[in-house]
Amino acid sequence: MPVIRINDATFADLKSVATWLGTETPSQTVDYLVREKMDLLGLERDDVQEEVAHRDSPNLPSAEGALEFRSAPGLSFxxxxxxxxxxxxxxxxxxxxxxxxxxxxxxxxxxxxxxxxxxxxxxxxxxxxxxxxxxxxxxxxxxxxxxxxxxxxxxxxxxxxxxxxxxxxxxxxxxxxxxxxxxxxxxxxxxxx
Structure with a gap:
């Protein structure tokens, strides 16, 4: 697994975003934000790591296609x-x-x-x-x-x-x-x- 270095201010911002998203680790937060941005841009992953990353993500799709969350997402609106x-x-x-x-x-x-x-x-x-x-x-x-x-x-x-x-x-x-x-x-x- 690659290691990424970020400055202290960005890490503090990442923790703030994690609280809002309800993610538990910096890795989950980054994964969530990257997936969200890729969805917004209409991009898809083409490697087998997607399934592993998806299992570790803060939410999983249920059988009915709903997102099932382990911790609360933003519930506004x-x-x-x-x-x-x-x-x-x-x-x-x-x-x-x-x-x-x-x-x-x-x-x-x-x-x-x-x-x-x-x-x-x-x-x-x-x-x-x-x-x-x-x-x-x-x-x-x-x-x-x-x-x-x-x-x-x-x-x-x-x-x-x-x-x-x-x-x-x-x-x-x-x-x-x-x-x-x-x-x-x-x-x-x-x-x-």
Whole structure:
């Protein structure tokens, strides 16, 4: 495998990009960026290394052609198509509803009261009724939670699901927007399995 030297500033930039892309190693980040640029230019690899590189990439195509991610990609400009929490399909499939269902499952599994549950969460929450600054009171949980972006909601869904063994699968699609990470493509994320 070839070795590439880059300056410290570029390496720092590479780490920042890796965080945004959700890649785990500099090699995965470079591979992802090169593949994305090649796709944009309409180029294809013609060597057998493509299959090996693809297996090490941060996402893999599923049988249905959706991208299945090991770590979260950029979720801006996405809409959720379907979701399940603990094997139960969610009637209202959006990032916020799935987060609330995972919090509900966490409360059921742990028996936490509102104060303990609020402290367990890493999203803004209060263990009492509060309806200002974007908070919404959830009487069944006894806490108020502030609204989250898709990216922040998934981060907390994954953290809680992995910690408390709540199986979550979401299938989503990027909108046809130039700012979306993969316009029009479908992605799958899993946690707690």
């Amino acid at each position: 996405t809409r959720m198509l379907e979701a399940s929490v603990d094997g139960q399909p969610q009637a209202k499939a959006n990032w916020s509803a799935v987060l609330l269902e995972v919090i509900t499952s966490t409360k059921k599994k742990t028996g936490m009261d509102a104060t303990a549950l609020s402290h367990e969460l890493q999203v803004p929450s209060k263990p009492y009724e509060y309806a200002s600054e974007g908070y919404k009171f959830l009487p069944d949980l006894g806490i108020s939670i502030q609204g989250q972006s898709a990216q922040d909601a998934w981060k907390e869904i994954k953290r809680l699901a992995d910690k408390h063994r709540v199986a979550v699968t979401v299938r989503f699609q990027w909108r046809e927007n130039d700012k979306a990470q993969h316009p029009g493509r479908i992605g799958i994320l899993r946690a707690g399995e």
